Amino acid sequence: MTRRTDEFVTVDGVELHYSAWGDPSDPPVVCVHGLSRVGRDFDPLARELREDYRVLCPDVQGRGLSEWAPEGAAGEWYAGSRLAGTLVGFFDELGIEAARYVGTSMGGQLGMGLAAGPLEDRITHLVMNDVGPAPADDEDAREGIDRLVDYLTDPPAFDRLTELEAYYRETYSTFSAMTDDEWRVFTVGSARRTANGGFAPAYDPRVVEPLLTEEIEADPWAAWAAIDVPTLVLKGERSDILADETFEEMRERRPEIETVVVDSGHAPSLNVPEQVEPIRELFER
Structure with a gap:
């Protein structure tokens, strides 16, 4: 089966939605999205990989069709440590013993920590899409982080889906170029109905709370070196999230890694050959 299917799994009492592509008997690829995004962002990449891999693209809690935090629990549900635990549980519930991993922005940071820690024996290949070990500590990334916080905190609602699409095109103009069809799929896959029947981005506005309050105790650069x-x-x-200086330091600390710079802001959409082929080549190693 190579078409996309919508699947659900319960992890630690939380119902997660995920898109699944390809034959269940093929090697798995787990793709994890950015802070306010959804698993459907990986549709273009999954279409390219589905003949050879089982591609699994979860919506982490509070995003897409996955469960939102109860009242008063957002800080705990959406903390990075809880999201990492959710992904470990996702691997466990689906019986994934070994997988290739692709993470965009937040998903890349989670993947880095998992590949250096609880999933070090199960993540076999790692793709970090436009993110470094510690963007919050990078002065050159501060403007980009402030930009993210600004539009995440109070997401607008619209009467029409086409108005939400126009908003997405403007808000995510830093992404690499997408066709009209891709923008439409992007919008439909990350829209939710509001109480008054309008449309809003498909995430809980409270997902930003841990970004502003969570204290990270582990050394992210040590994790990077341990992978x-x-x-x-x-x-x-x-990119205004992965600064040039950080990118160079990542290469200096791990000179064996593969790196590709593409025509994009934050973040590459993984929808064109010059972005997809390096991923495929890595996975074949």
Whole structure:
């Protein structure tokens, strides 16, 4: 089966939605999205990989069709440590013993921690899409992080889906170029109905709370150095999240990694050959 299917799994009492592509008997690829995005962002990549891999693209809690946090629990549900635990549980519930991993932005940071820690024996290849170990500590990324927080905190609602699409096109203009069809799929896959029948982005606005309050105790650069699997870092040439200096330091600390700079801001959409082929080549190592 190579078409996309919608699947659900319960992890630690939380119902997660995920898109599944390809034959269940093929090697798995787990793709994890950015802070306010959804698993459907990987549709273009999954279409390219589905003949050879089982591609699984979850919506982490509070995003897409996955369960939102109860009242008063957002700080705990959406903390990075809880999201990482959710992904470990996702591997466990689906019986994934070994998988290739692709993470965009937040998903890349989660993958880095998992590949250096609880899933070090199960993540066989790692793709970090336009993110480094510690963007919050990077002065050159501060403007980009402030931009994210600004539009995440109070998402607008619209009467028409086409108005939400126009908003997405403007808000995510830093992404690499997408066709009209891709923008429509992007919008439909990440829209939710509001109480008054309108449309809003498909995430809980409270997902930003841990970004502003969570204290990270682990050293992210130590985690980066500890990863011992084939790794690819994709960088948007005009990224305001993965700064040039951080990108260079990532290469200096791990000179064996593969790196590709693409014509994009934050973040590459993984929808064109120059972005997809390096991922495929890494996975074949």
